[in-house]
Amino acid sequence: MFKKWFKSDAPKKPAAPEVMGLYLGGSFELDALKLKLLTPQLCIEGAASKHLIQAVGQAELDSGGTLLRFYTDDDAFLQVVLDGGMSENHITDVKLWYFYSTTTIGNQAQWQQCLNNEISRPTYELEGHSFSRVWDAVGEESPPVAVTEKTWEEDGDVSETDQF
Template sequence: MFSKLFGKSKEKAKVATPEIMGLRIGGSFDIDPLLLRLSESELITDGCAPTHIIQAAGLVDMDGTFVFRFYTDDDAFLQVIAEGGKEEHNIIDVKLFHFYDTQDIPTQELWDDLLKNKIGQPSYQLLDHTFERVWTSAGTYHNPVHMCENTFDENGESSETDQFTMLFERPISSNNTESLFLSAEEKLEP
């Protein structure tokens, strides 16, 4: 009764989900079908859909650099990086990634080896292709970059994931590149 008198609601307050460039949960975006046809034979991913429906959205705040991720119905995510703010004019990079493989890491020993010896190598071999690490380091090995992503789904539920990441690329035709994003993820349960 008092909550009605003082305007308090039992419903959860609606949380603002990540949005940029008109991208949002429930929205969609298109990739030029001609571009897909021309480059698909060079890519590891095949059968990419030209239209993607956004089913979840995530945001990482890296001290003023914001990583937006829009997870789609095509086992992909569009990553938009904005530096210095969350507005369209702050965007410095946009990449579409398709999930290639997911592996369970069953022991602490394997987890430690992955983070200390594998993810940050200078190059990464996938199928018959060699990807070179994009992020530079003074040494041969680059420690994975930590990101804490807050992700929202279509139902308004959110989760937080710690990610230890590395970016690799390889050249393809027309001065384009194919990117490979490695991420070791853990979700700490309360």
């Protein structure tokens, strides 16, 4: 009885953010028929219709908004942008991202080359597809913006990384 009164609970870790029914350890599903019809237009192979959420990231934006990323079991993430709060009413954008390739930047010259010729441009060509920037920018270039993302993983790990 006394043990119950004096027992000190370990401090609880903050929970990963949730929105639209998306949460750490949860899942979401895309319409399989629509995905099959879109597949020939995609630059990625093997896009899944069923996704298991294995990690959740949160980054606060300078604009006052919040960026949530729901990382899936197939190297994709669902990115949700919220402005003014953390409910469905505050969602301004939702996108599903797949990694096409990643590049290690080892020095300032490589970073400058990447900035000048590979990223931050209004259009981008890949495998015969032309992609246009969807965010507003002043001028021809739109340099990357640094954010710190806090990420919660299923095994309980929580980390922070600086990203662009």
